[in-house]
Amino acid sequence: MPPPTSTDPWLAARRFGVVIDAGSSGSRLQIYSWKDPNIALIDGGDSVRHTLPKVEKGVKVGEDWITKVEPGLSSFADNPEGVAGYLEPLIQHARSRIPPSLEPETPLFLLATAGMRLLSPIQQARVLNAACQYLRSASNFRIEGESKDGPCGLSVQIITGEEEGLFGWIAVNYLMDGFTGRRSEKTTYGFLDMGGASTQIAFEPADSKLQNNDETLVDVRLRLLGGEEVKHRVFVTTWLGYGTNQARERYVTETIRLAEEARTADGVDADVIPDPCLPKDLVLLETSPRLDESFSHSSAPHKLVGTGSFTQCLQKTAPLLNKDAPCLAAPCLFNGVHVPPINFASSHFIGVSEYWYSSEHVFGLGGPYDFVQYERAAMEFCRRDWDGIVEQHELSKQSGLLGGDGEVLQDGQVVKTGVWGDRVELSRLQMQCFKAAWVVNILHEGIGIPRIVDPGGNSSTRGEQVAQQAEVKGLGRPMFQSLDSVEGIAISWTLGKMVLEASKEVKPLSSHTKPLVDPAQDIPSTSQNPPIKPIRPPFFDLDVIEEKLSQHLPPALTRQSLGFSPIAFFFYIVVFLLLSCMICRVRKSFRVTFRRMRRSPFKRDLDISYSMEEGSLPPGAPRHSSSWTIASLFRSLRRLMSSSLVPSRPRLTPLITTTPRPHLRHAHSLPTPSSPARATPTQYHNAYPTFGTSTSSQYHSRSSSPTPTVLGFDDDGSTTSMLPSSISSLSAGAPSVARSRNSSQMSLATLVPRSLSRASSMSQIPTDTLGEE
Structure with missing residues (x-):
């Protein structure tokens, strides 16, 4: 659809922002919009003075505010020339939804995550430079200039897992009205995110003394519409290798290793290995390149046969948390990572991504988390025969069911379970038992959320008894809930980034107020061990410079025509000439210094002999002559350095x-x-x-x-x-x-x-x- 016209009242005083989430499997563009903060304050008055700017979808109606392309941006590590064609449909989609007159004042961000973090620094620099060049040339969106942060400043960058967690924390608390000028009336929500490679936690510790003294906390500053600034000190950390996919790989490696040891000790056939984390009778061929070469069969495929025991799966995956790792800065949760104490009596946590998928898409238990309900659903799923699961999946696809929560409703009642829609693939069903166990272990054994068990052993639990706020916002239990969206707005770290950008446009109460910046930019430079270490690819790279200059060279002078890089050749010639000039410049000084080194003992002996002729020695003069000393060498070297650095005086007549x-x-x-x-x-x-x-x-x-x-x-x-x-x-x-x-x-x-x-x-x-x- 075309962009809205100037006569559309929805467009009046509306601002836009664009974020490209460059993930490992694809890049997703999201368009956000908000009303000009000054106009919003005039229209709303005191009722909105203590609220943040309202960030909404970037379109008036529909879902065209989101579009996605595949594969991930990191796939162009060795082919940066293809980045322009890759990003073109995303930029064209944004330009078709935002009026051209508003492009110059619309910020555009390309923020890369896990996939780009795995590339080498040189590959990162090439891809980011190619993306920066295209974004500048293909649109008039507002993009930062070149700086130490990158070719497009902070507009095109790779963000860390900690930054991703902080933006997600802002998004959750924005949707849940966790930010207000009256801190005594509100408490913020903790944020949990789990992907395939890592898991993050971000929360505001309740202990006020800890907030003032803990250097591991990060300042998150936002500005309300009335100009008042609110600051929260947030702890954020990430565990690499503790996402579902990486955890599964480590689990398979450990399972095969134990089987190989059993083969060596007892002669047991280790080619067929029982796996309680797979549905019953599911057979998967797994290899583990991580095993030591001492196991002769480790590189060969092994058959993992599912036994479908959720309880045993919990027990076998718990050691993967590595809770026995040394804790250098107590307290630690798991893998030796420091985390401040969490008061679960007052802390509320919201989980997204895998927490939501594992709960909702198969079990239909998204929202308020109840351990008894969740455990019961997982046990029932794991012990199901795999052939029956595949048959049911095919029937669901043929009947065109659009659900995905595994339940069939009739007259408001659940009449059948285990029915999944098209968005639930067989690969999800294969790993559902393991992922469900891993989520439970992370929540309870890792983070420490207490298990609430119905002491009476009733068949039903209190999972449906939620607070009034849960009825409005879709939340329930005060300790943990899994969510995907609130009031139609998806919970995403990109939303948190846009909330921060909209907050930056609010006029402060004082002209001396410190400008708002991203949390990672607010960390003092004097910090000995900063909690966030931004990813900054190398600023200088010949290939990157060549990509910039090759556009202005004739075709006959390009790398493809010459067979070598003309930019690199010219660079090395310049370096050689500079070195030659420096050598010529210090040649005379070196020759004079060398002569002085040879002549200085003779001159010193003459001074001493003539002093002795008059009957006295100069103070500090040696009693014996020496042809060479270390001190004279250092004096000569100092003269050489000073003569090479300081312009020589002209010789006087x-x-x-x-x-x-x-x-x-x-x-x-x-x-x-x-x-x-x-x-x-x-x-x-x-x-x-x-x-x-x-x-x-x-x-x-x-x-x-x-x-x-x-x-x-x-x-x-x-x-x-x-x-x-x-x-x-x-x-x-x-x-x-x-x-x-x-x-x-x-x-x-x-x-x-x-x-x-x-x-x-x-x-x-x-x-x-x-x-x-």
């Missing part, structure tokens, strides 16, 4: 300055001052006016004019003094007037200003100026 020529003196005729470094050239000249006739006159004739001194910069930036050649020649003439070898040696203090570095100065002065005759 030599700077010529003028300084007065220092006076020369005869070394042996000088009195030894207490501090030679403080003596000035003028003092020495006044004390010894005649150094030599020719030399002295030449010196005095030139001392009136300044003598240029050249200052340069070493490789490491230190200043180096280069004395003019006149001083060197003057120094070379000193031995001619010397009377002895000792008197011919001139002190370095009189030749070079003390402010200059000794090591740098000596590297520039020829060695023959040291006074050798």
Whole structure:
């Protein structure tokens, strides 16, 4: 049917939201709608101020708000190009039900569950990227931009089992009016969900002290139409491998293992194994790849023959709960998983999915749960002959019965049982005995819900005596009920997601109020052990980048045409060039550092020798020379790192300055001052006016004019003094007037200003100026 027109009063101030539940067996699109929160508050007034926005079906009449495609999205793990064609009928269906003018403000979510969780991170990234690209190009629905959460932000993502449980908890309590601004008048319902691979629990602990201190709880914040925010601290966890299918696989593995052990010990034929969890005389061929290779027949098919004993099935499946597993954070329910204490006197639990299917579709006992009724129905079904069950199933299909609860009503009375409609397949009937036992064990042995047994042993129980709320909402017992829908609205985690989105549109009471986000986004980043760890595929992947860019490349440059990935080739070329540039950049620094490592022991020995010549060692100087030390290596490495990270300074040209020529003196005729470094050239000249006739006159004739001194910069930036050649020649003439070898040696203090570095100065002065005759 076409989308509603603008003249339709139902469409006035209506908002829409679309969710694609990408499960393991198929993807289901659901369209929801709600009235604009501001308009709803104006129309309803105080009567709706303390309620959440009313989320309804996305169509005015009919069931066109749901459509489904098969198989699951995870089947495109190795063929992401097929995702677009897979999603096309879903998007076209949504566009045909939502007015085009409302598409830009309609949020669209593709949230994948169990099937996508089993893929590798790279496969997850490819599928999500392909889905994101198609959703952006095929519609104008509101989709988040690229972020750390994914190519389409939180609009296209894989949710965890805990997130699935929290959304389901919101849906249940929304339908049951569990949310209100007056917390003293209401209590929230716990949520139980069981699929084929896992089972979840989500509930709000009744202990207020526990709510304030337990870090395993998650904040769920919603906003009522009046702007008031309600916050609930909810515990949620999931048990992987404890869904019905995975539990059945573990049960078969254990059964075959015990049979193989019996074969080895007693020589018993283990090819035929009695199974109390199958209807009587049903034969199934089962193999178990999980068994150890020591059992020679483990990989061969084994015949499991049903004995139809529900009581024995309960006993044999109970150990699968693994209640003896170590509990690291007490208290624990089963498999060592921590769960806060549950007060069943005040807690109400609602079960969906397998809890509903196992109760309603075969036994007709959906709704209020009564253990006596349920156990009686299961025992009767299990001990039925399998051939009779198959015959009855065929008759039901031929007569066109549309039931499914196994009961035939006539004038309001049940006249026959064991009659099933088309939606109950033979595979369901084969596993019904096992699934019924597994549900009972999870509820009572696992979660701990008390068994309520009629002490009088009457043939009827109190299952039909329900509270007034049960008559209105379809609920009964305060401890546990199985449900599929409430007032025509299916209980689904997708509904909880849409309730949260509608709540986000409510205007808060204060502009400083923290925005509403999904519960998983509300967990503090400082949490050491967060209760929910979102699934985020890798952000960087060459194949994903190639898929994005290949759309803009000519056909001749694609992978199919070239035989290799041009994007990957270009990427590796860029990486090679960058590495080459980095190596060239640090080449000089590495060479200089290597030279310093070789030269530093020689320079250090020179410093020590000249210090010893003046009668003292510098503080901390070693008493012996060493050619190499660990400290010098680390100093060189630090210089290398700093020079490679910090831009090098340009080499400066030599700077010529003028300084007065220092006076020369005869070394042996000088009195030894207490501090030679403080003596000035003028003092020495006044004390010894005649150094030599020719030399002295030449010196005095030139001392009136300044003598240029050249200052340069070493490789490491230190200043180096280069004395003019006149001083060197003057120094070379000193031995001619010397009377002895000792008197011919001139002190370095009189030749070079003390402010200059000794090591740098000596590297520039020829060695023959040291006074050798």
